[in-house]
Amino acid sequence: MRLDRRRLLGTGLAALAAPAARAATPSPPTSRPVRTLELAIAADAPSTPTGLAIARGGRIFVMMPRFTGAEPITLGEVLPDGSVKPYPDAATNRPDPGAPQASLFHVPNGVFDRDDTLWVLDAGxxxxxxxxxxxxxxxxxxDIARNSVRRTVPLDAGVVADSSLNDLRVDMRDGRALAYVTDQGQSGAGAILAVDLDSGRVVRRLADHASTRSEEGLVKFVERRPVMERKGDAPEKSPKGGANGIALSPDGGRLYYAPxxxxxxxxxxxAALRDPDVPDAAVAAAVRDLGEKGMTGGLTTDSQDRVYLSLQEHNAVGRRLPDGTVEVLAADDRLVWADTFWITPDRWLYISAAQVNRRPEFNRGRDLxxxxxxxxxxxxDADPVL
Known part of the structure; x- marks a missing residue:
C-alpha cells in the first residue's frame, strides 16, 4: 500500500516522503516517546478529503464534502498509484435534486461494518x-464487491433547516442494526441522530445541548496560525462547529463525541439516545463531561476502550485512556488538519491529513x-471496534 520513495521524489512528493527536519534542541523527558508517522499513501484527491474508510482487503475510500458545490466528486476510491476515482461511479457523484435518493450531494464520512459493507453519510x-x-x-x-448501492436510509426526519451532518458510526452485531450521526449545524448548534437501520426510525437528540454546541470565544491554531474565517474586508471570525467526531465503546453501549x-x-x-420513549431531558441528564482532550476533529476507539484524538493544533495523534489520562502517541508535520481515523484488523492506525485550514475561506479567498x-x-497494540 505504501508508495515507492523513488516515485515520491520523481513526482514532486518529497515533502510527504519524510517528516520535516526537527530542531537539534533535545526534547524534554516524557513517560512515552512521541513517534513520527509512516506515509501509507498520498491521495491525489480533487478536493479536500476529510473522510477515510479502509476495507478489510485494503481498498481505501475518501470522502470529499462539497464545501462550495464546485467539487467534481464527493466519494472516491484511492487507487494504488494515489489517484482518486469517483465511487461507485461518476453518475452517482452528480447531485440531482430530482433524484435525491440516487445521487450524492455532500459526503463528509463513511465507515465499514464487520461484513465489509461501506456505509456512507450524505448531508444532502x-x-x-x-x-x-x-x-x-x-x-x-x-456493496464494494459489486460496486453498487444496496440500500438507502433517509434521514430527513432528523435534520433541520441549518443541519450539517458530519460523522457516522454503525453498530451491526447481536441482531442490532444501528447508526449514530453527528450534526454540527451551520450556526454551531449541533445534535446527535440515532438511527434504526432496519425500521428507518430516526431520533434527533441533544439538540443545541451544551455538549453538542460550538463553544464561544475559542480560537483553533493549526500550522502555527489561527484558523479564522477571512472574507474580503469583513472582520475575521472564528468558525463555528457543533457535534463533530464520534466513537463507540467496544460493547456499543456508550457514544463518545465532541464539538x-x-x-x-x-x-x-x-440506549437512551435511540429509545424514543426516553424524554430528551433524561438523555441530557445522562451526558458525562469527560474533561479536556485538546482541539480535535475525528475520534475513534480501540478494543481496549481507548479514545484516539486527532490533535489538530499539534499535528499529532493522542489517546485518552479509560482512567482519563491523555497521552500523545505521535506527531508529524505532514499531519496537517488531522481528521479521520481508521484501525485495520492487523492493528494499523490510519489518519487523514485534510488540510482544511488551508482552504480559501480561511485565507481570504486563496486556496493554499x-x-x-x-x-x-x-x-x-489493540484491535478495532466493529
Missing part, C-alpha cells in the same frame, strides 16, 4: 450550506491546499 447540502435538499440527507449501504470547536470530550449511553493529501499510519 447544496454547495456545502443552506437548507438540505429534501430527500438528500441519507445513509447508503454500498469541532471545543476542547472537551463527552459521552452518553446509546497542496495535493496530494497524506494518509499516514502507525502501529498500535
Amino acid at each position: 447540502l447544496p454547495e456545502g450550506k443552506g437548507r438540505p435538499v429534501p430527500g438528500g440527507p441519507k445513509i447508503l449501504a454500498i 469541532l470547536m471545543s476542547r472537551r470530550l463527552y459521552a452518553v449511553d446509546t 491546499q497542496q495535493p496530494p493529501y497524506a494518509i499516514l499510519r502507525m502501529r498500535i
Whole structure:
C-alpha cells in the first residue's frame, strides 16, 4: 500500500516522503516517546478529503464534502498509484435534486461494518450550506464487491433547516442494526441522530445541548496560525462547529463525541439516545463531561476502550485512556488538519491529513491546499471496534 520513495521524489512528493527536519534542541523527558508517522499513501484527491474508510482487503475510500458545490466528486476510491476515482461511479457523484435518493450531494464520512459493507453519510447540502435538499440527507449501504448501492436510509426526519451532518458510526452485531450521526449545524448548534437501520426510525437528540454546541470565544491554531474565517474586508471570525467526531465503546453501549470547536470530550449511553420513549431531558441528564482532550476533529476507539484524538493544533495523534489520562502517541508535520481515523484488523492506525485550514475561506479567498493529501499510519497494540 505504501508508495515507492523513488516515485515520491520523481513526482514532486518529497515533502510527504519524510517528516520535516526537527530542531537539534533535545526534547524534554516524557513517560512515552512521541513517534513520527509512516506515509501509507498520498491521495491525489480533487478536493479536500476529510473522510477515510479502509476495507478489510485494503481498498481505501475518501470522502470529499462539497464545501462550495464546485467539487467534481464527493466519494472516491484511492487507487494504488494515489489517484482518486469517483465511487461507485461518476453518475452517482452528480447531485440531482430530482433524484435525491440516487445521487450524492455532500459526503463528509463513511465507515465499514464487520461484513465489509461501506456505509456512507450524505448531508444532502447544496454547495456545502443552506437548507438540505429534501430527500438528500441519507445513509447508503454500498456493496464494494459489486460496486453498487444496496440500500438507502433517509434521514430527513432528523435534520433541520441549518443541519450539517458530519460523522457516522454503525453498530451491526447481536441482531442490532444501528447508526449514530453527528450534526454540527451551520450556526454551531449541533445534535446527535440515532438511527434504526432496519425500521428507518430516526431520533434527533441533544439538540443545541451544551455538549453538542460550538463553544464561544475559542480560537483553533493549526500550522502555527489561527484558523479564522477571512472574507474580503469583513472582520475575521472564528468558525463555528457543533457535534463533530464520534466513537463507540467496544460493547456499543456508550457514544463518545465532541464539538469541532471545543476542547472537551463527552459521552452518553446509546440506549437512551435511540429509545424514543426516553424524554430528551433524561438523555441530557445522562451526558458525562469527560474533561479536556485538546482541539480535535475525528475520534475513534480501540478494543481496549481507548479514545484516539486527532490533535489538530499539534499535528499529532493522542489517546485518552479509560482512567482519563491523555497521552500523545505521535506527531508529524505532514499531519496537517488531522481528521479521520481508521484501525485495520492487523492493528494499523490510519489518519487523514485534510488540510482544511488551508482552504480559501480561511485565507481570504486563496486556496493554499497542496495535493496530494497524506494518509499516514502507525502501529498500535489493540484491535478495532466493529
